[in-house]
Amino acid sequence: MPADSVSINLTHHFLIAMPGLEDESFSRSVVYLCEHNERGALGLIINKTSTLTLQALLHKIDLPLGRQDLQDDLVLRGGPVQTDRGFVLHDPIIIEGAKDDESAYASTMTIPGGLEMTTSKDVLEAIAHGAGPRRVLVTLGYASWGEGQLESELGENTWLTVDADPQVIFETPVEERYNKAMGLLGLQPWMLSPDAGRA
Incomplete structure (x- = not known):
């Protein structure tokens, strides 16, 4: 990367797939x-x-689901990498007397902007026993980009970007999240249709 190029940091942002993105994993994602x-x-x-419920996932690892609020939650397909591994996006758990970057769970990434992502089983154990973070989203797999790859895709107009809103993640029904994320930019998907504006 040239020294004079401006680096962007999109941590705690949404990437919204443009309508032309037809990759099976990322279309309308x-x-x-x-x-x-x-x-x-x-x-x-x-x-x-x-097709996996959170209850079924916990059952596979011999854990009950002790939280009524999560009974009907489905596990999401978080991306094409490590699809056999669980990732839990959640509100931070505040530990009395802990340092700012200290989490309640073993393998946790603290995300600037206010969320945490945990890959260790202890967060699932806490959820199983009726505790854990108040708001959670569980995925199998994740998405990743190598050095410069995302910047290149942004340059090709593959993605729109906007500051993340945790309400879209945790409070919005899954099937409405694409339109809701677009709405953060004041857009509707039809406005970006590849066929729009052609006579």
Whole structure:
């Protein structure tokens, strides 16, 4: 990367797939970026469901689901990388007397902007026993971009970007998240249709 180029940091942003993006994993997707730096980017797709419920996932690892509020939640397809591994995006858990970057769970990335992403089983154990973070989104797999790859895709107008809104992640039904994320930019998907404006 040339020294005079301006680096962008899209951590805690949404990537919204442009209508022309036809890749099976990413078509009409909204990706929450957990990390973006000069080495690349890592994110979770927040609007593609799997057929697996959270209850069934916990059952596979011999855990009950002790929280009524999560009974009907589906596990999401977070991206094409490590699709056999769970990723939990959640509100931070405040520990009395802990340092700012200290989390309640073993393998947690604290995301500037206010969320955490945990890959260790202890967060699922807490949820199983009726505790854990208040708001959670569980995915299998994640999305990643190598050095300069995301910047290149942005230059090709593959993605729109906007500051992430946790309400879209946790409070909006999965099937409405794409339109809701677009709405953060004041757009509707039809406005960007590849066929729009052709006579």
